[in-house]
Amino acid sequence: MTGWSCLVTGAGGFLGQRIICLLVEETELKEIRALDRAFRPGLREEFSKLQNKTKLTVLEGDILDEPFLKRACQDVSVVIHTACIIDIFGVTHRVYHECTQLLLEACVQASVPVFIYTTGPNSYKEIIENAHEEDFLENAWPQMLAEKAVLAANGWTLKNGDTLYTCALRPMYIYGEGSPFLSANINEALNNNGILSSVSKFSTVNPVYVGNVAWTHILALRALRDPKKAPSVQGQFYYISDDMPHQKFGLCLDSRWSLPLSLMYWIGFLLEIVSLLLRPICTYLPPFDCHTVTLSNSMFTSSYKNAQRDLAYKPLYSWEGAKQKTMEWVGSLVDRHKETLKSKTQ
Template sequence: MMGWSCLVTGAGGFLGQRIICLLVEETELKEIRALDKAFRPRLREEFSKLQNKTKLTVLEGDILDEPFLKRACQDVLVVIHTSCIIDVFGVPHRESIMNVNVNGTQLLLEACVQDSVPVFIYPSALEVAGPNSYKEIIENAHERDCLENTWSAPYPHSKKLAEKAVLAANGRTLKNGDTFYTCALRPMYIYGEGSPFLTANINEALNNNGILSSVGKFSAVNPVYIGNMAWAHILALKALRDPKKALSVPGQFYYISDDTSHQRYDNLNYILSKEFSLRLDSRWNQGTGLVSLKLSNSVFTFSYKKAQRDLAYEPLYSWEEAKQKTVEWVGSLVDRHKETLKSKTQ
């Protein structure tokens, strides 16, 4: 694995950042290219601190810019494509979601073929599988169950189309004559330090007398910790580079969960914040948007046995470890809120 380069798109995002941290720690790389539309100054500083033996190059540009993508992919061995617009509330315009999530993915795949990048890993979404009805109970489902959403809502539809494009590209002949290998990872609801959804829920509660929105009263899900989801990408990378797994992994998708307890969405928020005196609202908030409504009120859980078998995936962090790390981070949000209130009263 010495002397090779990896491109991570969406590198400024929740998942992209953690993948880069693991790439630096777990693999011997010549260069990591971190691509996003824009990077906050603080994140640039954090990335600069990660550089040790591995060069970390920050690339700012648009995922829809073909010449930019072609330059970014030159002399790269692996692309991990996390860049997308994540939306379950129906806020961004449909055209924007479809352009970034579908067209951007297709342009990047073509850039990989033209620049002879042999490995492409795509973090897909649970919404690709559904649920199609909150009345339908899906427990410990497997990839062989062939679940597929029937929604026309832009986010799940775009992720389904993008995943299909990624898996269909597997086996293509690259410009240098080599073979293109791809796979997709479907995460459960991802939580952990830096989670945008958890941040929003906690901040909303802090501004509402410590009351957490009660969303998902009728749900049962198995969330996955961000550190374990990022780790699955490292293992997928190694598997796609392993000639012994050339017949089993390429062209496949994998559900990624861990040993986090199966529970309701609002119960997870409560467990991660109760020591700071946050509490659940007794009223039921069904959420906004069709995607949000179905996800937050469905029994929808999945097994990671296929990833365990094919990728040698085992969670890096136990539920207890993940909980402790996330609770500590929630504490920092609470402290920041207190400091803000204090400054306003001075």
């Protein structure tokens, strides 16, 4: 296949941007379509600087807009669907599941042969250490239902008679420079004399660096487009981690909250809906949501052995290198905060 093209949803997000930066290095790639609901100021210019032999088209629109999705998928060879894990706040069941189903149907109509889905964290109800794909226990989380739909779509017949091949990638907590989640917590600490309001002691995870997650997407699309490798990857999901040591992980859930976790989760879900409903009027960031309840109260570590076996994955960035990059970025946030305080006092 020559002159292929790729659509990336959630392209304006933390992970999507990194995927696009790696995609431009792929051979025979004629066009990247970067799709998101909105792009931050300046990102279009940053994307334009990446264009060399590869055309980069920015598509701004609602991922629940069916006609928009159908147009976006026309003449596309690969869809990388990351939109559902980028928004920390305001992501509802409808966004996870319905948009994924609409996108799959658009791929069928446009005869897109490769679909890669990125899912999010696991449920707080399970304690899993060094998880492997073979022993994973299913749950009813919205992103898991969407992932199930993606994997079930593997083997669908496309409009032109070809076959749709899918796979899914499951990173745990994604960290790195530019993380909106890390940024929110750092800014809270900076505005509170360097102290977070509360730190969970229960959560144990193996976070994965954003550059390594992005790299796995490149390897997955290469594998699904390779007739020799594709059969072992089609319809499969893969845990994505790297060589970062397992971490005790804490997030800022107010210590005054001592409700049962299940109730906390549903309160978080309602807060997400409120945030979504208020978006046309104002930006409301809830004190917590389903995502933060899960990440701060789970014990989940995983192995990347299957990705290593089927995708030839090994971390593109070492733990030391990733840590250094992230620390430098955190340092820049601290310096910026100091400059802001200094300017206010002058």
